[in-house]
Amino acid sequence: MSLMANLMVGISVCDARVGDVMAHTTPARYAAAILGGTGAVPVLLPPVGEAMLAALDRLDGVLLSGSPSNVEPHLYGVPDSLTPGRHDPARDATTLPLARAAVARGLPLLAICRGIQELNVAFGGTLLQQVQTLPGRIDHRGASGGPEFRYQPRHKVALSGELARLLGKSETKVNSSHEQAIDRPGEGLAVEAVAEDGTIEAVRVISTRGFALGVQWHPEWRFEQNPDSRALFSAFGAACRAYASRRAAA
Numbered sequence: 001m002s003l004m005a006n007l008m009v010g011i012s013v014c015d016a017r018v019g020d021v022m023a024h025t026t027p028a029r030y031a032a033a034i035l036g037g038t039g040a041v042p043v044l045l046p047p048v049g050e051a052m053l054a055a056l057d058r059l060d061g062v063l064l065s066g067s068p069s070n071v072e073p074h075l076y077g078v079p080d081s082l083t084p085g086r087h088d089p090a091r092d093a094t095t096l097p098l099a100r101a102a103v104a105r106g107l108p109l110l111a112i113c114r115g116i117q118e119l120n121v122a123f124g125g126t127l128l129q130q131v132q133t134l135p136g137r138i139d140h141r142g143a144s145g146g147p148e149f150r151y152q153p154r155h156k157v158a159l160s161g162e163l164a165r166l167l168g169k170s171e172t173k174v175n176s177s178h179e180q181a182i183d184r185p186g187e188g189l190a191v192e193a194v195a196e197d198g199t200i201e202a203v204r205v206i207s208t209r210g211f212a213l214g215v216q217w218h219p220e221w222r223f224e225q226n227p228d229s230r231a232l233f234s235a236f237g238a239a240c241r242a243y244a245s246r247r248a249a250a
Helices: 029-038 050-057 089-105 116-124 163-169 227-249
Strands: 009-010 015-018 019-025 041-045 059-066 109-111 156-159 171-174 189-195 198-205 212-215
Touching: 009 029, 009 050, 009 089, 015 089, 029 041, 029 059, 029 227, 041 050, 050 089, 050 109, 059 089, 059 116, 059 227, 089 109, 089 116, 109 227, 116 198, 116 212, 156 163, 156 198, 163 189, 163 198, 163 212, 163 227, 212 227
Parallel strands: 009 041, 009 059, 059 109, 109 212
Antiparallel strands: 015 019, 156 171, 156 189, 189 198, 198 212
């Protein structure tokens, strides 16, 4: 896909320790998927809180990326964490306001893994902290070993709504590498994919003027080899181009 001049998509990143210094990081595959799948220039959004809201004036889309960290439970009304030491408060303080502001202005938003959880919490939803411990649920944490094993397709999901229309099917098979998942969907979010064990795998913001979709799996992993992933990033890219055109005409 050719690069569209001036089209830019922001990617959320983590506040993480690398060696003995704090760094702002995210896997390179997110930028690769934006470049190759949408034709936009990826721009990393450091986790510095609400100061990053000013960046939305220059962006044509936002990608909330995945992460090994978990949203702090007090942000969705739960006092105790079942995963202490695995939180990123700087990222929470950045991505939750970004998600709300992006949706409010109709800026296209694609949320992946931790991103769908952030989107849900941003709109008042709650999370399950350890899905694998719940009766009747499968272990969604993925296979052990390298990424080639971890991101292999693992289970089926039933699709509905706009996501089913976008992918042209009512069922697909996805990879799985997460411990937390949506419990109660946030206000204005429609569930559009569910795993066989009942775990929510995708949501869409109903009332937004633009594209706003979250998926629990990782479509960015070798996206070019997966027709569903190509379709998802293509639709996101089209929404970003439409947003850029509207902004230029305003």
